[in-house]
Amino acid sequence: MSFLIDSSIMITSQILFFGFGWLFFMRQLFKDYEVRQYVVQVIFSVTFAFSCTMFELIIFEILGVLNSSSRYFHWKLNLCVILLILVFLVPFYIGYFIVSNIRLLHKQRLLFSCLLWLTFMYFFWKLGDPFPILSPKHGILSIEQLISRVGVIGVTLMALLSGFGAVNCPYTYMSYFLRNVTDVDILALERRLLQTMDMIISKKKRMAMTRRTMFQKGEVHNKPSGFWGMIKSITTSAPGSENLNLIQQEVDALEELSRQLFLETADLHATKATINIVFDRVGKTDPVTRGIEITVNYLGIQFDVKFWSQHISFILVGIIIVTSIRGLLITLTKFFYAISSSKSSNVIVLLLAQIMGMYFVSSVLLIRMSMPLEYRTIITEVLGELQFNFYHRWFDVIFLVSALSSILFLYLAHKQAPEKHMTP
């Protein structure tokens, strides 16, 4: 009886998460595109729903809600479903949509997408071999095997992103403050941009006029055809077409310059906007710190450790979960806007769903460390005998590598464009 109640609670929450994922997809990610294939939206929402359910189960674990056997059952069920989605469903559809974009293979879409999926499975399996993840007791197609591999990919991803973010964030804020952009700078840059456009226009006018007079005089600008044509074009070329080529080269260079100027202007506008936002935020501390300050100052240091550990761990885990989900969704949205186009939007959304699923699974693995001992048991029970310490060490190594390479990359990029940072 209690099992039925618990299951109905779980299912309701899953439907809620599914709805939230659906809305997010429609309002944020795809608000400038038309959804032609509803499959993509469904898959994205399902991945999101099951990922969030995992976190919900952790919180239930800490709070002691629901029957412990039903919790265990739902853990297993959830893990199986999410692994099925991440390893079988999403990669297959990614392959399918990539293949649909290529016109040549349109007829045998299914066949080629199956082939792509098999290649993916092969590399996915090979990935697990060099890592000391498992004890050799388990068979081939068990949950532990799959989760260990998914965990490795997810942890690598998280460490890479964290490393880059840790370095990039202070760098961009520092550079925004040091630059001190004024309106005068922006106007000057805009004037340069318009001047460049005018130069491009005048050159193109010359080209158009030259072509018109050539056409009227009867000189047709033929592409050299055949062997003799090529020899002839080397020795004698009409002065009109020579001119055109020269001007065309100048125009290409100017167009490149105009693109650079446009990007710089947009950058300056963004800097100006960010400075305003950041300055508004100074002086407000986050609620957790304030809460702790209040408790320490006013309630004294007479903590009942056992009583508080449950609540603090709950709050901590909750905060980690909420901020990481929010941060991930924001980053995904920015990334999506930056690189998608109407053709590839389906593929990119599925890739994002895959990354999101792997990210959440590995978060569960890593979160085990932040939980007190008595709550770790459920995760250890469900996930089997994975070498958790390996994952933590792997995360640290990749984080370090990623942070160092981002520092190197930013330093090189900084050296390439020194004139941008010199204020006139």
Added chain:
Amino acid sequence: MASLDRVKVLVLGDSGVGKSSLVHLLCQNQVLGNPSWTVGCSVDVRVHDYKEGTPVEKTYYIELWDVGGSVGSASSVKSTRAVFYNSINGIILVHDLTNKKSSQNLYRWSSEALNKDLVPTGVLVTNGEYDQEQFAENQIPLLVIGTKLDQIHETKRHEVLTRTAFLAEDFNAEEINLVIEKRYSLRDSNQIPGFPDRKRFWGGTLKGLHYD
């Protein structure tokens, strides 16, 4: 050569609808082989004989300013784009017939271009809703072009074309629906259906300029 009068026409529309291909077709009489994303603004020029064959014939340079980007861009990008919207003589709005959102976004595009004074705040006052009064007092001629007609199945063409006819009426604009395919590369531009219409449009734009 620069002594000829100039007419500045903006080409606006969502990403990927075919603005760069259209501009290339108009100015170079050739189909663009490998279209890629437009960063910033790309300009091309066409020499046009207004009222050709009549004694009042005059040659003009028509500058087609193809502005890239999307309506949902950050306000910093929008403020940068506003630089290109000065002293325009005409606007061509391009939308993709296979993508409804691109037609709906045309309202926002035209508001952005016509209300360029409001852009720096980053917030459109009308919030994307359509306001007919805005366009009633608008002196700048508009032309709506729909692309990729060949990608719509025969049976659905009628309903798509009626929908776009309403769109053009809302803007009080003329409308042309296009197919941009490789086959046209060999034909003279006069034979492409819709090109005679285009000459009428230029006529309309230039007439407006004449009377100013």
